[in-house]
Amino acid sequence: MNLYPVRAIYMAEMARTRRTMLQSIVSPVISTSLYFVVFGAAIGSRISEINGVSYGAFIVPGLIMLMLLTQSVSNASFGIFFPKFSGSIYEILSAPISYLEVVVGYVGAAASKSIILGLIILLTSNFFVPLEIAHPIWMLTFLVLTAVTFSLLGFIIGIWADGFDKLQLVPLLVITPLTFLGGSFYSIDMLPPFWQTITLANPVVYLVSGFRWSFYGISDVSLAASVTMILLFLAASLAIIAWIFRTGYRLKP
Amino acid sequence: MNDPIITIEGLNKTYEGGFQALSRVDLTIQRGEIFALLGPNGAGKTTLISVVCGLVNPTQGHVLIDGYDSVTHYRQARERIGLVPQELTNEAFETVWNTVSFSRGLFGKPPNPAHIEKVLKSLALWDKRNNRLMTLSGGMKRRVLIAKALSHEPRILFLDEPTAGVDVELRRDMWEVVRGLRDNGVTIILTTHYIEEAEEMADRIGVINRGEIVLVEEKAALMNKLGSKQLTLQLHTPLTSLPASLDQDELSLAADGYELVYTYDGRQEEEGRGISALLTQLEKAGIGFKDLHTRQSSLEDIFVDLVKERS
Numbered sequence: 207m208n209l210y211p212v213r214a215i216y217m218a219e220m221a222r223t224r225r226t227m228l229q230s231i232v233s234p235v236i237s238t239s240l241y242f243v244v245f246g247a248a249i250g251s252r253i254s255e256i257n258g259v260s261y262g263a264f265i266v267p268g269l270i271m272l273m274l275l276t277q278s279v280s281n282a283s284f285g286i287f288f289p290k291f292s293g294s295i296y297e298i299l300s301a302p303i304s305y306l307e308v309v310v311g312y313v314g315a316a317a318s319k320s321i322i323l324g325l326i327i328l329l330t331s332n333f334f335v336p337l338e339i340a341h342p343i344w345m346l347t348f349l350v351l352t353a354v355t356f357s358l359l360g361f362i363i364g365i366w367a368d369g370f371d372k373l374q375l376v377p378l379l380v381i382t383p384l385t386f387l388g389g390s391f392y393s394i395d396m397l398p399p400f401w402q403t404i405t406l407a408n409p410v411v412y413l414v415s416g417f418r419w420s421f422y423g424i425s426d427v428s429l430a431a432s433v434t435m436i437l438l439f440l441a442a443s444l445a446i447i448a449w450i451f452r453t454g455y456r457l458k459p
Numbered sequence: 460m461n462d463p464i465i466t467i468e469g470l471n472k473t474y475e476g477g478f479q480a481l482s483r484v485d486l487t488i489q490r491g492e493i494f495a496l497l498g499p500n501g502a503g504k505t506t507l508i509s510v511v512c513g514l515v516n517p518t519q520g521h522v523l524i525d526g527y528d529s530v531t532h533y534r535q536a537r538e539r540i541g542l543v544p545q546e547l548t549n550e551a552f553e554t555v556w557n558t559v560s561f562s563r564g565l566f567g568k569p570p571n572p573a574h575i576e577k578v579l580k581s582l583a584l585w586d587k588r589n590n591r592l593m594t595l596s597g598g599m600k601r602r603v604l605i606a607k608a609l610s611h612e613p614r615i616l617f618l619d620e621p622t623a624g625v626d627v628e629l630r631r632d633m634w635e636v637v638r639g640l641r642d643n644g645v646t647i648i649l650t651t652h653y654i655e656e657a658e659e660m661a662d663r664i665g666v667i668n669r670g671e672i673v674l675v676e677e678k679a680a681l682m683n684k685l686g687s688k689q690l691t692l693q694l695h696t697p698l699t700s701l702p703a704s705l706d707q708d709e710l711s712l713a714a715d716g717y718e719l720v721y722t723y724d725g726r727q728e729e730e731g732r733g734i735s736a737l738l739t740q741l742e743k744a745g746i747g748f749k750d751l752h753t754r755q756s757s758l759e760d761i762f763v764d765l766v767k768e769r770s
Contacts, residue, residue, distance in 0.1 A: 208534075208567045210564045210565075210567050210568060210569060211564060211566070211567055213564060214561050214563075214564025215565065216562050216566045217561075217564075218550075218553075218557075221557070222552075225552060288550075289550075292542070292548055292549070292550065292551070293546050293548030294548045294549055294550055296514055296542065296544050296548065297542075297562060297565060297607065298565070299513060299514050300512040300513050300514055300535060300537060300540065300542050301537060301565045301566050301567075302534040302536075302538040302566060303534075303565065303567065304477050304534075304536035439729070452562055454516055458514065458515060458516050459474055459475065459515050459516070
């Protein structure tokens, strides 16, 4: 692998984040703080502890996961969509670089941004609720794996999208609803049995559950199920990207 | 000179909708030359360049860049190429310096600020290095694209319609830049609509129409072919045949004998058989004329004829 092109793409993408600091970092932090105010303070005071964890603290992993998922998809999809839209993708396609290097550059940058954002939100939430992280290594593992996997998904969406509307379609209509319904703000034990079963079909449940376990040692599904689910996601995303580059789908006529 | 740097063999490209953009294209580009590819809109110029540069997958055939296959050895092949696209595409919010440095890194080269500085200065972009691309004029943006293409020190430079929409002064500046590159050993392939540009710059000229290469010729040879002139004399009295003293290949009668047409190039004058000799001969033969005009066919005429023939 030639590291110069990877570095060039990575640094250019990170520079874009610095240029759009308000949108990239400040905006997600503010919206997360609002979630804390509304769910944590206003509603949380009326909800008793869940498995021994205060409601405000309980929603922290879910909130980080919500931001991680939406921002990973959004960053990575925009990162590759914009050169397609502006036409400057010609330079990427004509450069002597492998597809792996392209993906590492773009996805690496998108995942890095999401991880930084996740850590900022973690720090921010510390101002609202007392935090404890029972398994910090697992917490970081989930953080990194989720950021990378959903950045890969975002990369796929960015290549697939042929307009700004499609770029927003999947995050708005798929990722956000699945995250809200994936136990970010509640334990699935709180649902009626029928809905508990339905909810288990939502892959985000496994991510939120595993991530929450790394904080408080409590989970809706087993750790093995969470890890398996995220690895499956990762494998599926990698397979789709490999296919995209092999066929030139929406990149090379 | 037979030192090919690009060899294109049996190249076909049919797009998904069934449109055949390239048909059995064979072409060799020699090291160090400026090759102009002419053709009307939609002839396949950009598709040909795009296949060579890796932007479009060929349906059939292959391309060798300095001996490396453009698909199986794409790294070695592509690192030798710089591409200046037709469209002014760039990252609007980036600065000139950053976008040119980015291109160098993208092509796998370690940072070299001295080289970037040299490129920017050669293209009169040095003063604009900290400007965002969105603040530049169209001509300046075009220069930035050239700077990006030169950032990784390519041995081959593709210029796709480099002076489209560029004013005359800037066009001449760009020609100077291109000549300077050629003097430094860079092989240049340019596509253009401007016959003047091909005449001014190219060592060899290729004409593409409907996806087929219809002509490849040394510019000098082509200009010799095309550079012939015609002198037409309108005679007072029509001739049925040429008198023996005027019986030569260059002369013919037209318009029912009312016109005497003399086709010539530089050689006749050198051999002492030029226009002045002809006029003396006509006077001696007692052939009077009331008017005359000359005409020179241009590269454009031949280009249009070639394209028409194939249509």
